[in-house]
Amino acid sequence: MYTFFLYNWQVRDQWFEWCQQLDQSELLKQRVGGIGSILHTLLHIVDVEHSWIQAIQGKDDILHDFNDFTTLEDVVSLSHKYREDIKEFFNNHPFEQDHSVKAAWIDDTFTKEEVLQHVIAHEIHHIGQLSIWARELGLNPVSANLIGRGLFSS
Amino acid sequence: MYTFFLYNWQVRDQWFEWCQQLDQSELLKQRVGGIGSILHTLLHIVDVEHSWIQAIQGKDDILHDFNDFTTLEDVVSLSHKYREDIKEFFNNHPFEQDHSVKAAWIDDTFTKEEVLQHVIAHEIHHIGQLSIWARELGLNPVSANLIGRGLFSS
Numbered sequence: 001m002y003t004f005f006l007y008n009w010q011v012r013d014q015w016f017e018w019c020q021q022l023d024q025s026e027l028l029k030q031r032v033g034g035i036g037s038i039l040h041t042l043l044h045i046v047d048v049e050h051s052w053i054q055a056i057q058g059k060d061d062i063l064h065d066f067n068d069f070t071t072l073e074d075v076v077s078l079s080h081k082y083r084e085d086i087k088e089f090f091n092n093h094p095f096e097q098d099h100s101v102k103a104a105w106i107d108d109t110f111t112k113e114e115v116l117q118h119v120i121a122h123e124i125h126h127i128g129q130l131s132i133w134a135r136e137l138g139l140n141p142v143s144a145n146l147i148g149r150g151l152f153s154s
Numbered sequence: 155m156y157t158f159f160l161y162n163w164q165v166r167d168q169w170f171e172w173c174q175q176l177d178q179s180e181l182l183k184q185r186v187g188g189i190g191s192i193l194h195t196l197l198h199i200v201d202v203e204h205s206w207i208q209a210i211q212g213k214d215d216i217l218h219d220f221n222d223f224t225t226l227e228d229v230v231s232l233s234h235k236y237r238e239d240i241k242e243f244f245n246n247h248p249f250e251q252d253h254s255v256k257a258a259w260i261d262d263t264f265t266k267e268e269v270l271q272h273v274i275a276h277e278i279h280h281i282g283q284l285s286i287w288a289r290e291l292g293l294n295p296v297s298a299n300l301i302g303r304g305l306f307s308s
Contacts, residue, residue: 003267003271004271004275007271007275032286032289032290033285033286033288033289033290033295034285034286106301108301108302110301110302110306111306111307113157113306114300114301114305114306115301117157117158117161117300118299118300118301121158121161121278121298121300122298122299122300124275124278124279124282125278125279125281125282125285125298126282127279127282128278128279128280128281128282128283128285128286129282129283129285129286131187131188131279131282131283132186132187132188132283132286132287133286134187135186135187136186136187141187144275144276144279145272145276146268146271146272146275146276147260147262147264147268147269147272148262148264151268152264152265152267152268153265
C-alpha cells in the first residue's frame with residue numbers, strides 16, 4: 001500500500017517539475033473540470049491527502065484558503081512539508097492495525113484501510129485530469145505508468 | 155488490493171451507464187488526450203487490465219482491432235467477459251505469492267505485485283481523463299470517491 005504513496009509522490013514531483021514550463025497565469029487559469037486550475041488541482045491533492053492522514057490520527061484538519069496559494073512554490077512547499085508528516089505517520093502506524101476513522105468534513109465513519117485507498121485513488125484520478133489539460137495545451141503529460149519506476153525490485 | 159479492482163469495476167460500470175446518455179457519434183468523437191474517444195478509452199482500460207492478468211499467468215495477449223468496437227455494447231460485453239476471467243484469476247492466485255512477470259509488449263520484467271498496482275493506477279488515471287471530457291460536455295462525471303461505496307465494512 002505504501003508503494004502507491006511513493007508512486008503518487010514521484011508522479012506529483014514530476015508534475016511540479018512539468019509546471020515550471022508554464023507561467024503563473026497559465027497555472028492559475030480556470031479550466032473545465034477538476035479543481036478549476038492546474039495549480040489548485042495540485043494543491044487540492046496535497047490538502048486532501050494530509051487532511052485524511054490527520055483524520056486517521058484523530059488530529060484536527062488544517063484549513064487553507066486556496067487564494068493564498070498563487071505560485072508553484074507555494075504548493076510545492078506545502079507538499080514537501082506535509083510529506084514529512086505523512087512519512088512519519090507511516091513509520092508509526094503499521095498497516096496491519098485497522099481502525100475506525102471519523103473526519104470533521106463528513107458524517108460517515110470509514111475504516112483506516114478504506115481511507116488510505118481513497119487517498120491513493122483520489123490523487124491518481126486528479127492526475128488523470130491534469131494529463132488532459134496538458135494535451136489541450138499541446139504538451140506531453142507526465143507518464144502515469146507505475147511500472148518501471150524502480151518502486152519494486154523484480 | 156482486490157478491493158481496488160472492485161472499486162475500478164464499480165466505477166467502470168457506472169461510466170458504462172453514464173455513456174448511455176450519449177449517442178454513438180459522441181462516444182466515438184475524437185477528443186484531446188486519453189485514447190482519443192470516450193469509447194476507446196474505456197476499451198483500452200478493459201484491454202490493458204486483461205492483457206496484464208494474462209501476462210501474470212504466462213498466457214498469450216489477445217490483440218483487438220479497436221475499429222471493431224463501435225458501440226457501447228461492444229465494449230461492455232468485452233468488459234463483462236474479461237471480468238469473469240479476472241475474478242477466476244484472483245480466486246486461484248493468492249496475493250501472497252509474488253513472482254516475476256514478462257509481457258510480450260515490453261522488454262522489462264516486473265513483479266506480480268508491481269503489475270497489479272500498475273493495472274489499478276492505469277484505470278483510475280484514464281477515468282480521471284473521462285471526468286474532464288464529461289465536464290467539457292456539460293455533464294456531471296461519475297464520482298471517483300472510493301469511500302462510501304460499501305467496499306469495506308466499518
